[in-house]
Amino acid sequence: MDTDINQDHENNDILDRAINGDQEAFSILYQDNIQKIYSYIYYRTGNVKDAEDLTARVFQRALKHITRYKRTKVPFSAWLYRIAHNLVANWHRDSKHKRELPLEDHAYIQSKTTVPEKQIENHQQVESLMRVIRKLPQDRQQLLILKYVDNLSNREVGTIMKKSEGAIKSLYHRTLKELRQYIDEDQFL
Protein backbone atom coordinates (compact mmCIF):
# COMPACT_ATOMS: atom_id res chain seq x y z
CA MET A 1 0.00 0.00 0.00
CA ASP A 2 2.96 2.32 0.51
CA THR A 3 3.97 2.15 -3.14
CA ASP A 4 3.23 5.76 -4.14
CA ILE A 5 5.06 7.39 -1.27
CA ASN A 6 7.95 4.91 -1.38
CA GLN A 7 8.43 5.78 -5.03
CA ASP A 8 9.20 9.31 -3.91
CA HIS A 9 12.24 7.99 -2.07
CA GLU A 10 13.38 6.10 -5.17
CA ASN A 11 13.01 9.24 -7.24
CA ASN A 12 15.24 11.39 -5.07
CA ASP A 13 17.51 12.17 -7.97
CA ILE A 14 14.64 13.48 -10.09
CA LEU A 15 13.37 15.42 -7.13
CA ASP A 16 16.78 17.00 -6.47
CA ARG A 17 17.01 18.01 -10.11
CA ALA A 18 13.53 19.52 -10.01
CA ILE A 19 14.40 21.44 -6.83
CA ASN A 20 17.44 22.80 -8.66
CA GLY A 21 15.19 24.11 -11.43
CA ASP A 22 15.43 21.26 -13.96
CA GLN A 23 12.27 21.60 -16.03
CA GLU A 24 12.41 18.06 -17.42
CA ALA A 25 12.63 16.61 -13.91
CA PHE A 26 9.59 18.63 -12.87
CA SER A 27 7.74 17.29 -15.93
CA ILE A 28 8.43 13.72 -14.75
CA LEU A 29 7.06 14.54 -11.30
CA TYR A 30 4.06 16.17 -12.95
CA GLN A 31 3.33 13.07 -15.04
CA ASP A 32 3.71 10.83 -11.97
CA ASN A 33 1.29 12.83 -9.86
CA ILE A 34 -1.25 14.48 -12.16
CA GLN A 35 -3.84 11.70 -12.02
CA LYS A 36 -3.67 11.29 -8.23
CA ILE A 37 -4.03 15.00 -7.60
CA TYR A 38 -6.74 15.42 -10.23
CA SER A 39 -8.73 12.46 -8.81
CA TYR A 40 -8.49 13.86 -5.29
CA ILE A 41 -9.66 17.32 -6.38
CA TYR A 42 -12.35 15.93 -8.66
CA TYR A 43 -14.00 14.01 -5.83
CA ARG A 44 -13.65 16.96 -3.46
CA THR A 45 -15.22 19.47 -5.88
CA GLY A 46 -17.53 17.24 -7.91
CA ASN A 47 -17.03 18.81 -11.29
CA VAL A 48 -14.48 18.68 -14.09
CA LYS A 49 -14.11 22.43 -14.65
CA ASP A 50 -13.15 23.24 -11.06
CA ALA A 51 -11.06 20.06 -10.79
CA GLU A 52 -9.00 21.16 -13.81
CA ASP A 53 -8.71 24.72 -12.57
CA LEU A 54 -7.56 23.68 -9.07
CA THR A 55 -5.23 20.95 -10.40
CA ALA A 56 -3.53 23.54 -12.60
CA ARG A 57 -3.15 25.81 -9.58
CA VAL A 58 -1.63 22.99 -7.49
CA PHE A 59 1.12 22.37 -10.05
CA GLN A 60 1.70 26.07 -10.68
CA ARG A 61 2.12 26.60 -6.96
CA ALA A 62 4.38 23.55 -6.69
CA LEU A 63 6.55 24.82 -9.54
CA LYS A 64 6.77 28.25 -7.94
CA HIS A 65 7.73 26.95 -4.51
CA ILE A 66 9.66 23.76 -5.33
CA THR A 67 12.98 25.38 -4.35
CA ARG A 68 11.57 25.74 -0.82
CA TYR A 69 10.46 22.08 -0.65
CA LYS A 70 12.42 20.08 1.93
CA ARG A 71 12.77 16.48 0.76
CA THR A 72 13.38 15.13 4.25
CA LYS A 73 10.16 16.51 5.75
CA VAL A 74 7.34 14.93 3.71
CA PRO A 75 7.26 12.92 0.48
CA PHE A 76 6.71 15.01 -2.64
CA SER A 77 3.26 13.54 -3.35
CA ALA A 78 2.17 14.31 0.24
CA TRP A 79 3.38 17.88 -0.28
CA LEU A 80 1.25 18.12 -3.43
CA TYR A 81 -1.79 16.70 -1.60
CA ARG A 82 -1.36 19.35 1.09
CA ILE A 83 -1.31 22.10 -1.52
CA ALA A 84 -4.39 20.53 -3.12
CA HIS A 85 -6.14 20.30 0.24
CA ASN A 86 -5.49 23.98 1.01
CA LEU A 87 -6.80 25.07 -2.38
CA VAL A 88 -9.90 22.86 -2.07
CA ALA A 89 -10.55 24.20 1.45
CA ASN A 90 -10.42 27.77 0.11
CA TRP A 91 -12.73 26.73 -2.71
CA HIS A 92 -15.24 25.26 -0.24
CA ARG A 93 -15.11 28.40 1.88
CA ASP A 94 -16.61 30.24 -1.04
CA SER A 95 -20.22 29.03 -0.70
CA LYS A 96 -21.17 29.89 -4.26
CA HIS A 97 -19.16 26.88 -5.48
CA LYS A 98 -21.25 24.40 -3.50
CA ARG A 99 -23.28 22.33 -5.96
CA GLU A 100 -24.36 18.79 -6.66
CA LEU A 101 -22.17 16.34 -8.55
CA PRO A 102 -23.49 16.13 -12.14
CA LEU A 103 -23.63 12.68 -13.73
CA GLU A 104 -22.11 13.74 -17.07
CA ASP A 105 -18.96 14.82 -15.28
CA HIS A 106 -18.22 11.18 -14.51
CA ALA A 107 -17.25 10.51 -18.14
CA TYR A 108 -13.60 9.98 -17.22
CA ILE A 109 -14.04 7.72 -14.22
CA GLN A 110 -12.19 4.46 -14.72
CA SER A 111 -15.30 2.35 -14.38
CA LYS A 112 -14.90 -1.09 -12.84
CA THR A 113 -17.41 -2.48 -15.34
CA THR A 114 -17.37 -2.45 -19.15
CA VAL A 115 -21.07 -3.01 -19.92
CA PRO A 116 -22.64 0.40 -20.84
CA GLU A 117 -25.88 -0.13 -18.85
CA LYS A 118 -23.84 -1.22 -15.87
CA GLN A 119 -21.63 1.84 -16.30
CA ILE A 120 -24.62 4.20 -16.16
CA GLU A 121 -25.92 2.38 -13.10
CA ASN A 122 -22.47 2.56 -11.56
CA HIS A 123 -22.25 6.31 -12.25
CA GLN A 124 -25.61 6.87 -10.59
CA GLN A 125 -24.46 4.94 -7.56
CA VAL A 126 -21.24 6.97 -7.40
CA GLU A 127 -23.28 10.14 -7.62
CA SER A 128 -25.55 9.04 -4.77
CA LEU A 129 -22.60 7.94 -2.66
CA MET A 130 -20.76 11.22 -3.21
CA ARG A 131 -23.90 13.17 -2.26
CA VAL A 132 -23.86 11.34 1.08
CA ILE A 133 -20.08 11.68 1.55
CA ARG A 134 -20.37 15.45 1.03
CA LYS A 135 -22.55 15.64 4.15
CA LEU A 136 -19.50 14.63 6.21
CA PRO A 137 -17.06 17.18 7.67
CA GLN A 138 -14.20 18.18 5.35
CA ASP A 139 -11.52 16.12 7.11
CA ARG A 140 -13.65 12.96 6.90
CA GLN A 141 -14.32 13.50 3.20
CA GLN A 142 -10.60 13.98 2.68
CA LEU A 143 -9.83 10.77 4.56
CA LEU A 144 -12.27 8.64 2.54
CA ILE A 145 -11.06 10.02 -0.79
CA LEU A 146 -7.40 9.51 0.07
CA LYS A 147 -8.08 5.95 1.21
CA TYR A 148 -10.48 4.80 -1.48
CA VAL A 149 -9.72 6.91 -4.54
CA ASP A 150 -5.98 7.25 -4.13
CA ASN A 151 -5.55 3.91 -2.28
CA LEU A 152 -3.30 5.34 0.43
CA SER A 153 -2.52 3.61 3.73
CA ASN A 154 -3.39 5.09 7.14
CA ARG A 155 0.26 6.10 7.56
CA GLU A 156 0.31 7.92 4.23
CA VAL A 157 -3.01 9.60 4.93
CA GLY A 158 -1.61 10.62 8.33
CA THR A 159 1.42 12.23 6.68
CA ILE A 160 -0.84 14.27 4.41
CA MET A 161 -3.34 15.21 7.12
CA LYS A 162 -0.62 15.85 9.74
CA LYS A 163 -2.07 13.22 12.12
CA SER A 164 -0.70 10.02 13.62
CA GLU A 165 -1.54 6.63 12.14
CA GLY A 166 -3.62 5.84 15.24
CA ALA A 167 -5.56 9.07 14.96
CA ILE A 168 -6.36 8.29 11.33
CA LYS A 169 -7.51 4.79 12.24
CA SER A 170 -9.82 6.17 14.89
CA LEU A 171 -11.12 8.94 12.62
CA TYR A 172 -11.72 6.35 9.91
CA HIS A 173 -13.95 4.23 12.16
CA ARG A 174 -15.91 7.27 13.33
CA THR A 175 -16.29 8.33 9.68
CA LEU A 176 -17.66 4.93 8.65
CA LYS A 177 -20.18 5.01 11.49
CA GLU A 178 -21.33 8.49 10.53
CA LEU A 179 -21.53 7.47 6.89
CA ARG A 180 -23.59 4.42 7.90
CA GLN A 181 -26.14 6.78 9.50
CA TYR A 182 -26.36 8.99 6.43
CA ILE A 183 -26.68 5.99 4.10
CA ASP A 184 -29.48 4.59 6.22
CA GLU A 185 -31.30 7.92 5.92
CA ASP A 186 -30.72 8.12 2.16
CA GLN A 187 -33.41 6.38 0.12
CA PHE A 188 -31.24 6.06 -3.01
CA LEU A 189 -28.41 4.00 -1.52
Place this chain on the structure above:
Amino acid sequence: MSSVNETYDIEQKLGSLLGPVSPQEGFVGELQDRLRKKAKIAIEKPDYLVLILLVMSGLVFGIILFWLFKMLFRLLAYGKR
Protein backbone atom coordinates in the same frame (compact mmCIF):
# COMPACT_ATOMS: atom_id res chain seq x y z
CA MET B 1 -24.29 -6.36 15.48
CA SER B 2 -20.57 -5.77 16.03
CA SER B 3 -19.01 -2.53 14.85
CA VAL B 4 -16.91 -4.45 12.29
CA ASN B 5 -20.02 -5.96 10.68
CA GLU B 6 -21.77 -2.61 10.89
CA THR B 7 -19.17 -0.95 8.69
CA TYR B 8 -18.09 -3.89 6.51
CA ASP B 9 -20.76 -3.33 3.85
CA ILE B 10 -19.92 0.37 3.71
CA GLU B 11 -16.27 -0.42 3.14
CA GLN B 12 -17.30 -2.81 0.36
CA LYS B 13 -19.47 -0.13 -1.22
CA LEU B 14 -16.72 2.49 -1.01
CA GLY B 15 -14.17 0.05 -2.43
CA SER B 16 -16.36 -0.95 -5.35
CA LEU B 17 -17.68 2.48 -6.30
CA LEU B 18 -14.82 4.91 -5.71
CA GLY B 19 -11.87 4.80 -8.06
CA PRO B 20 -9.34 7.06 -9.70
CA VAL B 21 -10.48 9.54 -12.32
CA SER B 22 -8.47 10.24 -15.44
CA PRO B 23 -8.17 13.85 -16.51
CA GLN B 24 -8.68 14.57 -20.21
CA GLU B 25 -5.51 14.03 -22.25
CA GLY B 26 -5.87 17.50 -23.75
CA PHE B 27 -5.88 19.05 -20.31
CA VAL B 28 -2.80 17.10 -19.16
CA GLY B 29 -0.77 18.15 -22.22
CA GLU B 30 -1.97 21.74 -22.17
CA LEU B 31 -1.15 22.16 -18.49
CA GLN B 32 2.30 20.66 -19.02
CA ASP B 33 2.94 23.20 -21.82
CA ARG B 34 1.71 26.04 -19.62
CA LEU B 35 4.03 24.95 -16.81
CA ARG B 36 6.99 24.77 -19.22
CA LYS B 37 6.29 28.26 -20.54
CA LYS B 38 5.85 29.58 -17.03
CA ALA B 39 9.20 28.07 -15.97
CA LYS B 40 10.93 29.78 -18.91
CA ILE B 41 9.62 33.25 -18.10
CA ALA B 42 10.07 32.85 -14.36
CA ILE B 43 11.56 35.97 -12.83
CA GLU B 44 14.71 35.32 -10.88
CA LYS B 45 14.38 36.07 -7.22
CA PRO B 46 17.00 38.30 -5.58
CA ASP B 47 19.87 36.55 -3.91
CA TYR B 48 19.06 37.05 -0.24
CA LEU B 49 22.60 36.22 0.90
CA VAL B 50 24.02 39.10 -1.15
CA LEU B 51 21.29 41.35 0.21
CA ILE B 52 22.08 40.38 3.82
CA LEU B 53 25.82 40.88 3.22
CA LEU B 54 25.17 44.33 1.73
CA VAL B 55 23.03 45.38 4.70
CA MET B 56 25.58 43.98 7.17
CA SER B 57 28.53 45.69 5.47
CA GLY B 58 26.53 48.95 5.37
CA LEU B 59 25.87 48.63 9.07
CA VAL B 60 29.55 47.93 9.88
CA PHE B 61 30.64 50.82 7.67
CA GLY B 62 28.15 53.11 9.45
CA ILE B 63 29.41 52.08 12.89
CA ILE B 64 33.06 52.69 11.85
CA LEU B 65 32.12 56.06 10.38
CA PHE B 66 30.24 57.00 13.55
CA TRP B 67 33.20 55.95 15.68
CA LEU B 68 35.62 57.96 13.50
CA PHE B 69 33.45 61.09 13.73
CA LYS B 70 33.13 60.64 17.45
CA MET B 71 36.94 60.42 17.74
CA LEU B 72 37.33 63.46 15.49
CA PHE B 73 34.94 65.55 17.57
CA ARG B 74 36.66 64.43 20.74
CA LEU B 75 40.05 65.45 19.30
CA LEU B 76 38.67 68.80 18.17
CA ALA B 77 37.13 69.44 21.57
CA TYR B 78 40.44 68.48 23.21
CA GLY B 79 42.33 70.84 20.82
CA LYS B 80 40.04 73.79 21.71
CA ARG B 81 40.81 73.33 25.40
